[in-house]
Amino acid sequence: MYHFLTNLCSSFQAESPTLFIGMLILSMVVGFYCLTKGGDLLSDHCSNFAKILGVPSVVVGLTVVSIATSAPELFTSIAAITSGAKGLILGNIIGSNIANIGLILGISLFISPINTKNAVSNSQSSLLLILSFSFTGYLFFHPSHSLSSLPGACLLIFIASYLLFLTKSALRNRGLRKKDTLDEEDIKPTSILLSCTMILIATAALWAGSDTLVFGAKNLATLAGVPEELIGFTLVAIGTSLPELAASISLVKKSEFSMLLGNIVGSNIFNIGLVGGVAGILGPITVTTTYPWIDYLSLLLLTGIFAFWLRGKQLNKIHGTMLLTAYLAASLFTWTFNI
Template sequence: MEPANVLAMQGPFFNVQSLFMESLLSPILDQWQSNQHTLYVVVLVTLVIVGFYLLFKGGDWLTDGASGLVKASGTNPAVIGLTIVSMATSAPELFTSLTAATKGSEELIIGNLVGSNLANIGLILGIAVIVKPLNTSNPLSSWQWPFLFASTLLFTIICLLPHEETIFSRLDGGICLVLMLGFLFLLKKDAREKDVSSEGNGQLSTAKCVLLLAIAAGILWLGSEILVEGAVRLAREAGVGDAIIGLTLVAIGTSLPELAASLSLARHSQHAILLGNLVGSNIFNMLLVGGITGAIFTFKVPPELFQIEFPAMLILTGLLWLLTLGKSPMGKAQGFLLITLYLAAIAASTVFHG
């Protein structure tokens, strides 16, 4: 079975296979697999090592760029996370959704967005707070948590509204984009923070910080692609089946850029940027990625997603909101709870959707 078929079969937690791997790296590896097997295995191990290194460096560079941008521009760090960082880390979801629409894999679009949002809260934030406790006392403005939950609820309702064959229409996309503009408008009042120092000696300029963020996002994407390609092929060499590969390596691989960035932000105690990135990514996925894709294309919303995935997204989002209301930092207990709920959602999705 081809990898693309595995991804399509597994449903909402997986993305369309990378065009980069299909067009550039895969043909070379296929040739080595046939003609030089020993070299092929060595190259695969090297790819895994290089992939991990790129993820580590990309996460650190993203942290440096984000924290540098806060100092250079004097902007509230949460706003940097909610906008620039989240846009950088959400770009793959946009490209994946547009690619899925143009290739006729439209049923993967909503699954891609919902699966990404579930992973952001359940997997990525869960792991991050296990690695290092996260201070949630006032890193974001009071309106941003209810806005995230309201956006999640409205997005679910928009997808659930009775259309012919459950179609996500251009009107639905337009509504999402209007809500996105409203979110950006509300962020304007939080854009400045008095106690953030302005640019000084030894600091990167705003333009250089933005460039560093863009490069870091590219390195994170490249590292995840290389790591997943090498790991998947090594697993096949070891006799692991495609279904298991799809449920593990490919599923985790789609979340690696966000995970690497979040772990780096957590290690450097950039709590506001970390939370802003995850909250912003979820909002961008639904309102911007869903809005742009819906405004250009009309696509189907798989009705089976309302059995597990949409309820799980609402539950995890509401739980995260409740967890941030307390004064105590989020630590291992909350992290294991989020991960457990995420894994339960994946298990239920696998059982119900095959």
Template sequence: MLIAIQLLAGIALLYYGAEWLVKGGVGIAARLGIPPLIIGLTLVSFATSAPELVVSVKAALAGSGDISIGNVVGSNICNVGLILGLSALITPLAVEKQLLKFDVPVLIAVSLLLSGLGIATGGIGRIAGAVFFLLLIGYVLCNVRTALKGGGAPDDEVADEVRENRNMKLPTAFALVSVGLAALVGGAHLLVEGAVAIGDALGVSKAVIGLTVVAIGTSLPELATSVVAAIRHQDDIAIGNVVGSNIFNILCIMGIAPLIRPVQASGITWIDWSLMLFYTILLYPMVRSGSRINRWEGGGLLAVFVGYMAWLVINAAE
């Protein structure tokens, strides 16, 4: 019972920590005169992956590489299978050309790179981490350059966030950022320690815990954002949130965590890597066909995810 409370408290702290970090960060950026478009492409995009980042770094420092990498692989699987699948079931999702031309191909490329390294070496070292981090910087700069060149505007969610927090006093904004970061660190500690305790009590591997409990727990911000966006028919937010989060999960988390401490994850099997790749590569023909993800396609994504979770649980119990 105490472990369950610890897990729920950790997930809650991660969720609200990310929220406070975004609000405070947007408040600071708006007061400094940074354009809303840049805020959306950098700060808000980074903050959606903050729970996964802090949890993976915490797990890496604790020597739990299976949880660190399992969190990334599991979160990317969860983002497409559960979140995108559920969102498409709520309403068919129209796809922006930018996602099809640039973001989805980038996601496929970095997913192939991560999977190849993971299968070949069983982990991610500092050199690979540095490469991912440099690719992250390049990806963000390309997005900023493209957006500024096209004279784009921030999406409604970012614009609303800027309007709500543009008059926030700087001390208040800095306090929110500080509290948000503290909540993220505390939540990560509770979630990782609780997940490891559950695994030890049930005799379940850390890899399975990372792929299930930790991955789903850290994906709750994306789940809430995409489902609400789908209900409001804000298709670009629902899809862009998932694709952008998966790119950041790989480039940011697997760029920073291994630089702090190389991670090994022998418990992540070729089936886990393959499903992440399957989902990722499937996105391209799915969004290309009519530039829309239909309900039956969303149902298929969700069914595969449920089957995968069931397979993990059954195998873990054997």
């Protein structure tokens, strides 16, 4: 989609710069619309899918929703490698994880308080924290500050093991129906097929929407002369995190708190493990910002706070204000010191 839009708009850039800027703005509007509708479809049918199969909502959030909403980060990273814009990748991974917690959860908490009691297991939140420390620690202490094929392969092995564990957990709990699950007589093959089809359509809408939005935002930022790494940390990270935002807003309105929090935890794990792993295999990817420790510290602080709060009972607007403030501060610091 990104290359298609580039080819489509390239002729306008030279002939009519004003029209080119207008098309970039239009692409952002269309992208946001696709993300919003895709998020609604995804949350609706993932919730139905969980009820049909008798799988806990948090497991669906950790797997199906997380993989679907992490797809834009993966496709964007692959496109960045093939186009030579490798500076976008690490900024996108770290920036997306920071946005998922600071921006997306923060906004969600302004819509409704979120019950965190038994929503996500302590092992899942601890795993995210350990993975974040390991990822940033490796990049910081590695002599060349790069992510190559060996650590990339290790990350992919980790993700494969993680998916295997979640699959076994889902199968063990499949017979333990929640109160909100469907009766046996309501479970029909057509219902399963419809939910699967709509999940695929929603994922396609999210992918197309995020690609369209990122295309517009990236080119507008490039015209303004903003460095590539900062584009990855902010605009591209926000753009590829909009599927999580759209899904989270829809989920919080439906009080699907376990799936919402599971989506944030799972998306951050997949961003590092899957996106980082693929980028390392196709790379190497090297850190190029002057002060990368600012981004690392921001990620670790927000992830640590998030993991700690998940052990509580409820999050509200006060927590949301703190998260949004932390996100804005992280963005301000990285722009101030790295521009």
